[in-house]
Amino acid sequence: MPSSELRAIVGAGFFLEGDGLEAYRLDGKRPQAVLLPGDEAEVSKLLALAWEEDLGIVPWGGGCHQSIGYPPKRYDLALDIGRLNRLLAHEPADMTATAQAGIRMGDLQQQLGEHGQFLPLDVSMPERATLGGALATRLTGPLRCRYGTARDLILGVRVAHADGTITKGGAKVVKNATAYDVTKLYLGSHGTLGIILEATFRLYPLPEVERGWWLAAPDPATGQALANRILGSHLVPNRVELVGEVAGRACGVPGPGLIVSISGLPETVQGQWVDLERMAGEFATWPAEIRDAEGAWRRLSDFPWRNPGWDGRGIRALWRAGVPPADCAKASQAIREATPRGVVTAMAATVANGALRGVSRAETLGALVQSLAAAREALVSLGGYLVVMALPDAARDGIDVWGTPPEGLGVMQRLKAAFDPKGILNPGRFVGGI
Amino acid sequence: MSVVGFPFFIGTGFVMKGSGIAPEIRARLIQACERIVEAEGVVTDPEELRVYDCDAFTFLHRCPPDLVVLPTSTSQVAEVVRLCHKLGIPFLPRGAGTGLSGGATPLAGGVMIVLTRMTRILDLDLPNRSATVEAGCVNLWLTKAAERHGLFYAPDPASQPACTIGGNVGHNAGGPHCLKYGVTTNHVLGATVVFPDGEVLRLGGKVGDAPGYDLVGVFTGAEGTLGICTEVTVRLMPQPEAVKTILAVFRTIEEASNSVSGVIARGIIPVAMELIDRETIQAVEANVKAGYPLEAGAVLLIELDGPRAEIEAEAVSVAAICHRQGCLDVRVAQTEEERALLWKGRKEIAGSFSRIAHQYYLQDAVVPRTKLPQVFREIEAIGARYGIRIANVAHAGDGNVHPMICVDRNVPGCEERAMEAGSEVMRSCIQAGGTVTGEHGIGIEKREYLRLMYSPADLAVMHRVRSVFDPAGLCNPGKIFPVEDEPGAVGGSSQRGSAVSTP
Numbered sequence: 001m002p003s004s005e006l007r008a009i010v011g012a013g014f015f016l017e018g019d020g021l022e023a024y025r026l027d028g029k030r031p032q033a034v035l036l037p038g039d040e041a042e043v044s045k046l047l048a049l050a051w052e053e054d055l056g057i058v059p060w061g062g063g064c065h066q067s068i069g070y071p072p073k074r075y076d077l078a079l080d081i082g083r084l085n086r087l088l089a090h091e092p093a094d095m096t097a098t099a100q101a102g103i104r105m106g107d108l109q110q111q112l113g114e115h116g117q118f119l120p121l122d123v124s125m126p127e128r129a130t131l132g133g134a135l136a137t138r139l140t141g142p143l144r145c146r147y148g149t150a151r152d153l154i155l156g157v158r159v160a161h162a163d164g165t166i167t168k169g170g171a172k173v174v175k176n177a178t179a180y181d182v183t184k185l186y187l188g189s190h191g192t193l194g195i196i197l198e199a200t201f202r203l204y205p206l207p208e209v210e211r212g213w214w215l216a217a218p219d220p221a222t223g224q225a226l227a228n229r230i231l232g233s234h235l236v237p238n239r240v241e242l243v244g245e246v247a248g249r250a251c252g253v254p255g256p257g258l259i260v261s262i263s264g265l266p267e268t269v270q271g272q273w274v275d276l277e278r279m280a281g282e283f284a285t286w287p288a289e290i291r292d293a294e295g296a297w298r299r300l301s302d303f304p305w306r307n308p309g310w311d312g313r314g315i316r317a318l319w320r321a322g323v324p325p326a327d328c329a330k331a332s333q334a335i336r337e338a339t340p341r342g343v344v345t346a347m348a349a350t351v352a353n354g355a356l357r358g359v360s361r362a363e364t365l366g367a368l369v370q371s372l373a374a375a376r377e378a379l380v381s382l383g384g385y386l387v388v389m390a391l392p393d394a395a396r397d398g399i400d401v402w403g404t405p406p407e408g409l410g411v412m413q414r415l416k417a418a419f420d421p422k423g424i425l426n427p428g429r430f431v432g433g434i
Numbered sequence: 435m436s437v438v439g440f441p442f443f444i445g446t447g448f449v450m451k452g453s454g455i456a457p458e459i460r461a462r463l464i465q466a467c468e469r470i471v472e473a474e475g476v477v478t479d480p481e482e483l484r485v486y487d488c489d490a491f492t493f494l495h496r497c498p499p500d501l502v503v504l505p506t507s508t509s510q511v512a513e514v515v516r517l518c519h520k521l522g523i524p525f526l527p528r529g530a531g532t533g534l535s536g537g538a539t540p541l542a543g544g545v546m547i548v549l550t551r552m553t554r555i556l557d558l559d560l561p562n563r564s565a566t567v568e569a570g571c572v573n574l575w576l577t578k579a580a581e582r583h584g585l586f587y588a589p590d591p592a593s594q595p596a597c598t599i600g601g602n603v604g605h606n607a608g609g610p611h612c613l614k615y616g617v618t619t620n621h622v623l624g625a626t627v628v629f630p631d632g633e634v635l636r637l638g639g640k641v642g643d644a645p646g647y648d649l650v651g652v653f654t655g656a657e658g659t660l661g662i663c664t665e666v667t668v669r670l671m672p673q674p675e676a677v678k679t680i681l682a683v684f685r686t687i688e689e690a691s692n693s694v695s696g697v698i699a700r701g702i703i704p705v706a707m708e709l710i711d712r713e714t715i716q717a718v719e720a721n722v723k724a725g726y727p728l729e730a731g732a733v734l735l736i737e738l739d740g741p742r743a744e745i746e747a748e749a750v751s752v753a754a755i756c757h758r759q760g761c762l763d764v765r766v767a768q769t770e771e772e773r774a775l776l777w778k779g780r781k782e783i784a785g786s787f788s789r790i791a792h793q794y795y796l797q798d799a800v801v802p803r804t805k806l807p808q809v810f811r812e813i814e815a816i817g818a819r820y821g822i823r824i825a826n827v828a829h830a831g832d833g834n835v836h837p838m839i840c841v842d843r844n845v846p847g848c849e850e851r852a853m854e855a856g857s858e859v860m861r862s863c864i865q866a867g868g869t870v871t872g873e874h875g876i877g878i879e880k881r882e883y884l885r886l887m888y889s890p891a892d893l894a895v896m897h898r899v900r901s902v903f904d905p906a907g908l909c910n911p912g913k914i915f916p917v918e919d920e921p922g923a924v925g926g927s928s929q930r931g932s933a934v935s936t937p
Contacts, residue, residue, distance in 0.1 A: 091802065093695050093698065093699035093804045094695075094698070094803050094833075095698055095701075096802070116701070117701075138643065151619075151620075151648065151651060152620050165891050166891070167889070167891045167894075168888070168889075169895070171868070171869040171887070172802065172867055173801060173802055173867070173872075174800070174803075175608060175612070175617060175800050175829075175833070175834050175869075175872040175873065176869045176871070176872060177608070177617075177871045177872055177873050177875050177876075178869050178870055178871050178876060178880075178884070178887060178888075179876055179884055179888070179914050179915070180655070180656055180896045180899055180914075181606070181619065181651060181652055181654065181655050181656075182652060182895055182896060182899060184648040184651025185647055185648060187648060188643075188645075188648060189647055193647070204703075205701025228561060231563070231672070232560075232584070232672050233672060234673070234674055234675030234676075234741060236740060236741060236744075264741075265744070265747050267743055268741060268743040268744040268747060271741060271743035271744075272741055272743075320643075322641045322642055323641060324559075324561075325561075325563070325640075326561035326562045353642050353643075354562075354640075355642065383639075383640070384641050385641065385644055385645070387645055402645050403645075406644050406645065407635050407636050407637065408635050408637050408646065408647075408649050411635070411647075411649060412647045414902045415899070418899075418901060418902050419895075419898060430645075431645045431646045432646075
């Protein structure tokens with residue numbers, strides 16, 4: 001390891017080795033060193049050196065979602081982007097902004113909020129999670145129901161490649177059909193094709209008011225039917241979440257059902273509420289207003305990453321899953337039925353997109369692994385998938401966290417080989433061992 | 435005057451005869467294709483082939499394909515592609531040929547795979563609000579089919595009555611209504627793709643966010659250079675409760691474009707915000723009488739949709755913003771007929787122009803919305819400098835300008851001047867922080883402009899993608915990339931280095 005050269009690039013204070021790297025531990029492994037570059041040029045030099053020396057690098061944002069994926073095959077260095085944390089440009093009248101990838105989502109929203117705008121990416125743990133991490137994992141929150149995902153919001157990126165080359169994709173305008181949309185490749189690629197350094201995105205106005213309601217549903221099927229009714233109607237909800245008993249309580253509502261929020265001007269929200277009430281009536285339920293709406297949104301997007309109010313007992317796994325949107329209730333029913341006795345599962349679904357997320361708790365590793373495998377099987381039979389996002393290291397041998405590779409894996413492997421032929425970027429962590 | 439743009443093909447009606455595939459190979463190819471798609475699915479007659487010598491971008495270059503194949507299934511497309519791959523013959527897909535940048539124009543012959551016999555709507559999945567269609571399905575047919583169920587398909591390019599969903603995917607098509615709902619890429623959930631070696635893969639689908647690289651995302655807008663999509667799964671949206679269409683009349687284009695910024699800055703996202711300038715108004719009114727005032731310097735056609743109460747409130751704000759800019763009049767369509775007429779004017783622009791100009795060169799660029807006034811001033815100056823009429827229409831809400839550069843082929847040198855003026859317009863848009871195409875794509879038209887936006891290192895990344903999908907470089911070759919940059923000529927590793935692109 002060329003420690004002195006690496007140290008010379010970032011400066012002694014930003015080159016960490018020896019003790020104190022506990023925070024960067026992944027599956028029992030610690031990197032030999034952690035680098036905290038202060039600008040793009042330093043990132044480029046570090047990567048060029050790592051490329052030359054063939055060192056395995058794990059890109060690091062807030063570190064709060066690093067449990068996702070396989071353990072790294074090689075873990076020589078962690079490249080922490082935390083110092084690249086500036087909002088570079090914000091054009092309120094254009095509703096666009098450009099920020100460095102290491103900016104915490106919470107800080108970003110706060111700065112944009114000063115101009116009454118926000119980036120509607122409600123990833124979990126925004127006080128720690130970085131923009132870069134949110135894009136690399138492409139995790140989504142309930143707000144995607146209205147605003148879409150990173151795919152729809154990101155207009156362009158700057159990316160550092162395995163050999164230190166820095167390139168851009170996309171542009172800083174809201175519409176662009178110029179050559180390949182390579183930006184899409186980096187989103188959700190877990191840093192295996194390049195390290196996102198900077199992103200330009202479209203913004204939305206912070207709503208004047210946002211109100212939320214809990215609509216009790218006796219069973220998931222009723223919740224789904226009501227959700228279908230709402231989503232197929234002219235209402236424009238920000239969130240339509242189907243929550244189970246535990247997830248519901250964790251988010252501050254009394255029990256299972258739908259959580260719906262609508263934003264806009266006070267009078268227009270009132271108008272939509274009247275329609276929501278009527279639709280709920282068709283299903284013999286009623287929208288009960290959520291009093292601490294802000295708190296509920298935070299808990300809802302943090303679910304299942306934060307403790308859903310359980311005591312410390314048992315061992316846990318966090319997962320996300322996808323099914324056709326109209327099958328969320330079927331999926332949650334199937335997961336429940338597949339869950340062996342003694343295992344507790346809490347889940348929530350963003351119905352518009354068929355995106356489920358949840359946490360399973362068991363007394364033994366065996367039961368945990370068995371329940372995840374059974375849940376996955378049930379979802380696959382619905383045409384869906386299940387990705388395990390976090391689980392005890394000891395359980396990793398029992399289950400493939402990514403599941404069956406998607407169609408096109410061969411193309412993905414060739415892309416990886418073309419972008420990072422030495423395999424130094426987050427080696428082995430992604431789908432199919434990419 | 436130097437031209438940064440086109441180092442070759444500049445000139446009028448450059449027509450090539452074909453690729454010069456050896457006659458005996460062509461004969462073999464025809465025979466094999468006839469076995470795959472039957473004789474009626476193969477076009478070989480030189481006269482008939484001339485129909486396919488360009489798309490709706492009729493400048494610079496034309497060349498008929500060596501033959502046209504019209505398959506009726508994914509497996510037939512795959513078989514034809516495998517055949518071309520085996521013989522090393524270039525091929526390219528074509529939908530309705532309405533593309534505006536030459537993406538479906540053969541560069542030098544080869545096999546053209548035309549998807550207009552694959553037109554079925556395979557699955558209209560109402561509970562999941564999605565549809566799966568064959569690539570040759572016409573955009574408007576899908577829209578009509580969805581409408582019957584209270585849903586709609588958002589991307590609505592002007593060529594909607596003719597263009598195909600497959601072609602829309604190829605060019606990442608937009609349209610007036612994309613301001614609020616996004617362009618094609620925001621609505622494509624999955625695609626069945628015949629890769630350039632003939633392998634068929636089903637990418638993405640109704641179930642979103644499956645782990646893996648976003649292959650659908652990079653395929654969309656790749657202009658048929660990464661493979662041929664044969665089936666597409668798209669998202670459908672519920673129709674809004676109410677729609678309000680407003681015509682705001684301005685003395686100057688400056689006031690109109692300032693109003694656009696004003697509306698956006700206010701946080702209102704209309705479904706469409708179209709700017710039409712004086713020149714265009716005159717042409718449209720002479721043709722269809724849409725009711726645009728002839729004395730106006732520009733009009734904005736603004737459409738709001740959503741919950742009734744919301745758009746009522748937004749309409750009041752929009753009117754106030756326009757009035758603050760000194761607009762002469764704000765008219766709200768009171769009936770469906772009035773609304774249809776206002777839109778008819780917008781949709782008939784192309785037709786109206788062909789009445790006043792022999793031809794026009796339709797440009798496409800995007801600038802930050804706050805830069806619209808500046809860019810319109812520059813376009814006017816460029817027109818004056820070249821002594822050429824440039825009319826302006828724009829999907830102004832997106833900052834997507836469409837200068838229409840009038841060309842009279844009877845005037846010697848006029849086409850060249852038009853192209854040069856177009857090139858300058860592009861450069862001024864880039865300088866304003868913009869991009870060289872918002873929805874028409876690069877095709878053959880804008881290959882050279884890519885360098886204005888992307889560094890060699892940026893382009894090397896794209897080549898890398900191309901080399902993964904199409905290592906033989908047979909799939910729609912010669913498109914998108916600057917000429918000497920053709921993939922195949924460029925190896926992934928030779929492009930590595932520490933070059934840093936300009937932001």
